[in-house]
Amino acid sequence: MPTFTNIHHLAVTVRDLDASVAFYEQVFGFEPATELDDETLRRTLFALPGGTNLGLTQHDRGGDGSGSFSPFSPGLDHLGLAVETLDELDAWAEHLTGCGIEHSGIVEAPYGYALSFKDPDQIALEFFVSK
Numbered sequence: 817m818p819t820f821t822n823i824h825h826l827a828v829t830v831r832d833l834d835a836s837v838a839f840y841e842q843v844f845g846f847e848p849a850t851e852l853d854d855e856t857l858r859r860t861l862f863a864l865p866g867g868t869n870l871g872l873t874q875h876d877r878g879g880d881g882s883g884s885f886s887p888f889s890p891g892l893d894h895l896g897l898a899v900e901t902l903d904e905l906d907a908w909a910e911h912l913t914g915c916g917i918e919h920s921g922i923v924e925a926p927y928g929y930a931l932s933f934k935d936p937d938q939i940a941l942e943f944f945v946s947k
Contacts, residue, residue, distance in 0.1 A: 817834070817851070819895050822867060822868070823868050824861060824867075824868065825861070825868065825869035825870065825871055825892070826868065826869075826871065826895060827859070827870075827871035827872075827873050828868055828870075828871070828892065828895075828937075828939055829873050829874070829875060829937075830858045830872050830873065830874055830935075830936070830937050830939075831874070831937055832874070832936065833859075833860060833872060833873075833874035834846065835862075836860075836872045836936055836940060837860050837866040837872060839935055839936050840870070840872065840935070840940050842915050842917075843883050843911075843915065843917070844862060845912055846862075848860045848861055848867045849861050849862060849869070849942065854877070856875065856876050856877070857873055857874065857875045858873070858874045858875060859871050859872065859873045859874075864897070864907050866898070872896075875890065877906070888921075892939065892940075894932070894939075894940035894941060895939070895942070896930075896942045896943075896944045897938070897942065897943050897944065898943065898944060898945070899944060899945045901945060902922075902929055902930070902945055905929055905943055905944075905945050906921055906922070906937050907919065908931055908943045909922060909929060909931050912933055917933055918933060918934075919931055919932060919933040920925060920932040926947075927946065927947060928944055928945055928946040928947050929944070929945050929947070930942050930943070930944050931943040931944075
């Protein structure tokens with residue numbers, strides 16, 4: 817059976833690429849790695865630590881008009897980004913607060929700690945550290 821080694825990229829659709837790129841630059845603290853612009857879409861790619869890429873895509877053909885992202889509809893529930901220590905998770909909470917980004921605060925689960933927030937399209941994001 818063929819195998820794969822990891823997740824190479826995750827692409828999410830956004831309504832306003834410029835606003836989303838500015839948000840992710842502010843959160844991540846670094847600029848995108850590359851961009852793609854063709855007749856049907858614009859995409860900006862962030863090269864995340866660990867080798868996974870995050871693509872933000874604005875399609876020329878708009879959505880169905882149903883509104884913002886919902887984790888309760890079929891599709892993406894949330895994007896979880898790994899953090900090494902609880903101290904780093906605390907630092908992320910401070911960073912998000914300093915950026916004026918609303919977040920959940922650190923929430924403990926039986927398997928780790930999560931810090932949840934949303935991007936401009938209400939896509940659920942999370943910094944997570946395992947126990």
